[in-house]
């Protein structure tokens with residue numbers, strides 16, 4: 001692709017893609033649908049009721065055309081787009097055809113992409129970094145890095161993003177972000193692009209640039225581009241090849257924008273002079289020109305397509321039966337893309353995470369400083385309590401506080417971040433960037449070392465200041481148990497973040513760990529009411545706390561010095577452990593138990609995320 005030349009901008013600063021230059025030829029796909037319905041279950045008067053949103057609609061979107069789905073708010077535009085893109089499947093019925101052959105979900109995923117209304121892009125990467133990672137994840141491993149770079153160059157150039165390639169995404173304008181979302185998906189050269197309200201939130205110039213760019217992509221690359229649209233200006237409206245109008249889940253009109261006025265006029269609905277046809281369309285759709293006319297339009301429009309050239313109408317199923325395999329377009333021969341194997345996906349996702357973590361320095365520094373500061377404060381408050389029989393109970397409080405602090409920070413570090421991450425993850429996953437397992441591993445590969453670092457920053461100063469025994473074995477046990485407990489707590493944070501709404505998870509998560517921490521510290525097993533005994537055994541925080549105490553006072557520790565007092569009841573650590581019921585702690589068992597909670601929680605988290613990502 002080295003000799004490829006791209007015309008970057010026309011006189012209006014609008015990026016232009018020249019025909020056939022950028023991508024290898026890809027299947028041209030017409031998308032049509034017949035008798036499409038979509039039903040959801042909702043609660044009404046304490047009853048579960050079915051609500052039909054799309055009422056058996058028909059339509060057809062052609063390759064090489066830019067189609068706008070329009071209609072009043074709440075008419076079902078996004079729902080239709082979601083169903084066609086395969087984003088919402090359960091609750092839908094009817095037939096969707098790709099070149100007159102019934103849609104296959106896997107095939108659909110290979111040839112289409114879905115760009116949602118909000119720009120769910122990675123804010124902490126530059127434009128080029130975003131594109132490079134996407135290219136490595138989405139393109140076959142057989143493609144050389146040089147070819148990937150020139151493809152990325154070409155797309156950036158053609159979408160007018162080349163001059164912003166080193167800009168961090170968060171600093172891009174709304175229009176540029178939208179173009180980046182499109183650029184990211186163009187990497188695999190999809191035949192069909194679905195865009196949900198791409199112009200919302202953009203000023204008129206950005207809207208015009210974006211629509212011109214979509215027109216270029218449709219006309220010059222023969223792509224099928226379908227987007228939902230709110231009231232556009234008359235000029236913008238004319239740029240579309242087709243308009244599909246929905247009202248109350250029914251089709252009102254499908255055809256070229258300039259034929260709307262004559263089409264409606266034929267049915268006695270006349271557009272006032274100098275009126276924006278897009279506004280007129282919506283006014284008709286909401287019944288401002290009378291409900292009888294509207295009903296007639298709905299009755300006549302759905303099954304037929306009003307075409308520009310011949311003014312003829314055809315029923316989709318007729319075409320399907322007629323065409324069979326004679327049409328060149330009717331079979332889409334799509335080779336399965338040879339995507340990178342899991343280990344390469346992990347590698348690229350890991351590198352991406354590292355870049356984002358480095359850019360998010362403030363957060364990391366705050367986490368480190370908070371751990372160091374609290375370590376120093378706790379160390380000062382409980383100074384030298386570890387080597388004195390008279391302060392053994394203070395040391396218990398220090399150990400409890402330490403355990404709870406690391407459990408809490410481990411969990412809170414991720415409980416909020418995941419819900420923010422989820423929307424971008426959903427977009428990337430839906431558009432086939434990677435599979436879930438490599439994604440989870442890539443997160444753990446960054447989060448786990450960082451959490452270990454935070455633990456060490458806290459443990460080292462507090463351990464020394466509180467005068468705990470300077471024995472490598474005890475220090476190692478103490479550190480290892482705190483680290484695995486903190487990581488396990490982090491895993492519960494991921495689970496809460498993945499499975500619950502933020503407002504609930506930030507409440508439930510900490511309450512849950514505080515509840516678990518009470519057992520073994522505030523109440524001994526023998527005093528625990530029978531109905532709560534299972535919590536005692538279940539609590540990994542209790543398990544950790546007892547192991548921490550044992551690692552400092554167990555293993556036949558010598559008699560403790562009794563400073564400042566004549567008599568110390570707990571001079572003998574074995575007696576102390578026995579009275580506290582900590583003498584029977586099996587360190588290996590407790591370690592394995594905490595590790596298994598860690599593993600189970602991650603398996604559960606992955607399952608929850610998988611379910612949410614695949615729930616359509």
Ligand SMILES: Nc1ncnc2c1ncn2[C@@H]1O[C@H](COP(=O)(O)OP(=O)(O)OP(=O)(O)O)[C@@H](O)[C@H]1O
Nearest residue numbers: 040041042053071072073074075076077078079080
């Ligand atoms: N899961 C759901 N449960 C209940 N009602 C739903 C659900 N999804 C969509 N709806 C309803 O279906 C109708 C169509 O929604 P949709 O989001 O498709 O409209 P829209 O035309 O895209 O609206 P807007 O232009 O305002 O975004 C709305 O009345 C909406 O409340």
